[in-house]
Amino acid sequence: MMTAIKSRVAPTITNEAAIACIGMYCMAVVMGYGRFLFTATLPDIMVQLSLSTTIAGWLASINYIGYFIGALIAMFVPQRATWQAMTLWAIISVVTTMLLVIPNMSLTLWYIIRLIAGIASGVAMILSSSFVIQNLSPERRSILSAVHYAGIGVGISASAIVTWWLLTLGYHFDVIWLVAGCTSLPLIWLLYAIKPKPVNSLESQLTDSKQHVSVHQSYLNFKRSLYEAISGHYKALALLFVSYILAGFGYISSATFLPVMAAQRLTTQTYAGLMIWLVVGVFAMLSNPLWGALAKRIGEVKTLMGLTVLQAFGMCLPIWFDGALGLYGNAIILGLTFVGMVAMTLTLFKNINPAYSNLLIALATLAYALGQFLGPLVTVALAGEDGNFNAGLLVAAIGLMIGLILIIMFRRQSPTLA
Numbered sequence: 001m002m003t004a005i006k007s008r009v010a011p012t013i014t015n016e017a018a019i020a021c022i023g024m025y026c027m028a029v030v031m032g033y034g035r036f037l038f039t040a041t042l043p044d045i046m047v048q049l050s051l052s053t054t055i056a057g058w059l060a061s062i063n064y065i066g067y068f069i070g071a072l073i074a075m076f077v078p079q080r081a082t083w084q085a086m087t088l089w090a091i092i093s094v095v096t097t098m099l100l101v102i103p104n105m106s107l108t109l110w111y112i113i114r115l116i117a118g119i120a121s122g123v124a125m126i127l128s129s130s131f132v133i134q135n136l137s138p139e140r141r142s143i144l145s146a147v148h149y150a151g152i153g154v155g156i157s158a159s160a161i162v163t164w165w166l167l168t169l170g171y172h173f174d175v176i177w178l179v180a181g182c183t184s185l186p187l188i189w190l191l192y193a194i195k196p197k198p199v200n201s202l203e204s205q206l207t208d209s210k211q212h213v214s215v216h217q218s219y220l221n222f223k224r225s226l227y228e229a230i231s232g233h234y235k236a237l238a239l240l241f242v243s244y245i246l247a248g249f250g251y252i253s254s255a256t257f258l259p260v261m262a263a264q265r266l267t268t269q270t271y272a273g274l275m276i277w278l279v280v281g282v283f284a285m286l287s288n289p290l291w292g293a294l295a296k297r298i299g300e301v302k303t304l305m306g307l308t309v310l311q312a313f314g315m316c317l318p319i320w321f322d323g324a325l326g327l328y329g330n331a332i333i334l335g336l337t338f339v340g341m342v343a344m345t346l347t348l349f350k351n352i353n354p355a356y357s358n359l360l361i362a363l364a365t366l367a368y369a370l371g372q373f374l375g376p377l378v379t380v381a382l383a384g385e386d387g388n389f390n391a392g393l394l395v396a397a398i399g400l401m402i403g404l405i406l407i408i409m410f411r412r413q414s415p416t417l418a
Helices: 002-009 016-033 037-049 053-075 079-099 107-134 138-149 151-168 173-184 186-193 201-211 215-230 234-265 272-298 300-320 324-352 354-383 390-413
Strands: none
Touching: 016 079, 016 107, 016 138, 016 151, 016 173, 016 186, 037 053, 037 151, 037 173, 037 234, 037 272, 053 107, 053 234, 053 354, 079 107, 079 173, 079 186, 107 138, 107 354, 138 151, 138 272, 151 173, 151 272, 151 324, 173 186, 215 354, 234 272, 234 300, 234 324, 234 354, 234 390, 272 300, 272 324, 300 324, 300 390, 324 354, 354 390
């Protein structure tokens, strides 16, 4: 009787499409809310808390420091503990989202919460991707992994819709973050429902004996794996790593402050910033299938080159056109390109040395996080007291074009991957 009740309350989900949809939900929570809800609510946060552009930039960057740390943590999670670690950090992401409802919270506490939220998003994003893809059959992996990664765009769109809805009802960022956290709670139950089957006791004992190693031995194992992963690929990896840092730097300069720019420029349109942010999310959902199909025809390198040029062009639109045309154009191109650039670059890292793809992808995520940390700081420094973001967008575009040159050099260095 108790077993039947338990199975109804917490069923086991094994269907691949359902797992991909749960993965999409997880990405929407830990990325869309955990990272990008801050962008949607930033104009209201700055008004309600009387924050300067500089402090807003630091609050954004501290989250990306956390993402960097989260990527480091994910690198050392044992394969057998993927589900447990993913679930733990997804719960932490939900909790840190809800904590921002605390009234009169000190700036120090804001920094701490945003740092922890960044760590949670970094760990949960990497481990959920690993867990979901491992549970997909090879013949359905391409299609269903695109469903999983669409969660980033879903989360961005949801953050815009929830923020718009509650602002029109007269609420502010604190209630918005609480509602976002509450709508994330079902994820915890769903993650429990896809809990992997326990291995038999003999396999468990053998696995545990392999995992119980000293910290020093773990370091030596990591050092050896790192050497084997990059051996013979130094120049190609260096070119791709630096280009990926510049990709992170380029897109985040716009992604962090796009609603703020809309609030500054489109003063007669009350919720223009949220509409623009919704556009980013919608086009981010569409991007993966679109660019995945193109990459099958012309290859990942050429697709990545085209996306980089397109994103750099998008960064220049708000500089060339001061009104709605420049901002909406930037939003469309940003949504179309940034998820696709991540997917193409991570595929290239995986293909350089497939035997160490997880390690290389984790290191690539660190590079991307470094670019995301630097982007807001450089942008607010160039914005000055006037809060004009044009200089930051121009630097982002230049950085992306330098990244393009590095990708071209990478293509010449590794013609088999082109």
